[in-house]
Amino acid sequence: MQVTETLNEGLKRGYAITVTAAELDEKVNEKLTEAQPDVEMKGFRKGKVPMALLKKQFGQRLMGEAMQESIDGAMSKHFEDSGDRPAMQPEVKMTNEDWKEGDDVQVEMSYEALPDIPELDLSKVTLERLVVKADDAAVEETLGSLAENAQDFKPRKAGVKAKDGDQVVMDFVGKVDGEAFEGGSAEDYPLVLGSNSFIPGFEEQLVGVKAGEEKAVTVTFPEDYQAENLKGKEATFDCTIKEVKKPVAAEIDDELAKKYGAEDLDGLKTRISEQLESEYAGAARAVMKRGLLDQLDDIVNFDLPPSLVEAEAKQIAHQLWHEDNPDVEGHDHPEIETTDEHTALAERRVRLGLLLAELGQKAEVEVTDAEMSQAIMQQARQYPGQERQFFEFVQQNAQMQQQLRAPLFEDKVVDHIVENAAVTDKEVSKDDLQKAVEALEEDDS
Template identity: 70%
Template structure:
């Protein structure tokens, strides 16, 4: 094998690799010799088929295998000798259009290598961590939210009319063009007025009804309605009102707390306070992480692989375009041009991504099997009833596993840096924390 360097420019590398015909023939002979003892052919005992006959019958097939193995081996050997780590899969091309058996094989290999990255002195970093306590007002606000979820309804006095927010129990029959349609009728159906449970305009027309009323509600199904045979059509619903109940706020006592698994109201408040402060801590960590990344971006500088930056810029441009065009869900749209802003953001992401990856590798930071399993299980819960199928899908898909592992790895590297940096606690209120988090979304 002969290797000739053809490109050495920045991070770009190019090589021409020549594998001689003699090398290929030797590999084919090795394969035939290895397989010969197990081969049977008509007229010959097992293991006694002449080599010349084996080569005639299997030589062409084995030559292709030998060629692929030789090229793969040559690429691996060259990368090992050079110590280069390609930023992306090397581009391998066979040179010469009229190659025939007996010729040398010449291939070109091109790639961009990852840059050498020196670990900065992380102990020089100073970071601020916002510490927010859950005050009584926040706890009461969260408690009110639970009360809203657990609200009850009590019968209105005889003759009282329904108001928005009331629960109306009714029988109804829906008709289109005078004919009842499937799924348009129900008995003893409880409907909270103002909930938006029914199609637009339906619930508003029931405000003011009384028990015993028969109300005809006239509406039109939306053009994008799920049932195509009803989409855009006018309909009438004959509603017979059987009961009207007004919302009644639950009594916030120990019995109320037991609905949420707490022994007492005070215990429930303590649980709410802990949950809120855990949420505050998560938000504060996100703010501190952004500050860390900003400082690291200013602290390091190294050459970036152009292909990685270009790919990241295109992904950013594509994502932002879809955010500006939410109605387009597929990829049937004009080509999206990248801008200098996209490229600048891509350079930051690539630089920080390579730096964190290098820090994680050099400091032997790894995502454990247990951490991966827990992360997969957490995502599987998003598919109720299909958790097992999702888990099996992930187990068979390396790309999806990497998508799950990548943020776990990044967070572990970030935590490692936090331990080395000087972190100063700064007391703040929830409004200041909220403003800091909102600022993250704006940048």
């Protein structure tokens, strides 16, 4: 077997591979010899079929296997000896298309090699980490929101009309064509006006009712209503209003704390403070990560495989096009041209992706099975009732697994860099942190 270099230009590589007819014949004979003891053929005892007959019967089929194995073996040995890592799947094709048995096999292999990533002294990386403390005002603001969410309802004065947001306690009977229908009646039903929990148009007609009043509400069931016998039908509900209640925020006290699983108000305040600081830390990490990536992009430079940049630029252009055209769900649209802006962003992503992959490999960073399972379950929660099917889909889909593993790996590599970098903590206000986060979002838009 002979491997001859035909191209070495930047990261582009080309090789001519020749597998001789004698090598192919030897490999076919090896396969036949290995299979001979198990071959049964009419007129011969098992394992006693002559080699010449075996070759006549199976040789042509085994020749294809021998070709493929020889070429694959030559490629593997080449990458092992050269140390090259192809950026994408190498392009391989036979150059003597008129090949016939007894001829040498001539193959042309071309690829782009991944570049050598320069060494990076992580201790020279300098980062600023924003630190925000949860002050009393932030805790009180959150307590106010919790109290509002835990609102109660208290009776309005007699004769006061119901407003949007009020709770109306009523009895009602629903009828279609003058006949009451199953599931259309209730007693002492508490309905919050504006909650959209009833048929469209129902709650609006109760705005302005008073306790003790009777009100006929006429609505039309939607065409997609779950009950087949009610779809598109007009119905009248005879409502007897028993009470009109106004929303009242819960008191900020130990009872409120217990509603949210804390022992007392001080315990709830402590929990809120810890949760807020955890949220602040998450936002601050995102800001610091962007600063780190910007810094790495500035200080590290190396040649990039054109094929990777081109593929990434096309993906970016395609994604942005769909964001600008949300009504187009499929991919039946004109080809999307990439711009210099797409290419510049692609170069950054490819450069940082290769760098982080190299740093992670050297630091032996790995995503554990437990971390992958947790990530899959988090994604599965977006499909209520179909969690198991989603989990099974991911298990059988290597591309989906990679999509979930990639951000986990990147975050772990970032953590590794931060641990070894020079990090300075800077205490700032919540507003300052918010501005820094908004600046990130503006850069991404």
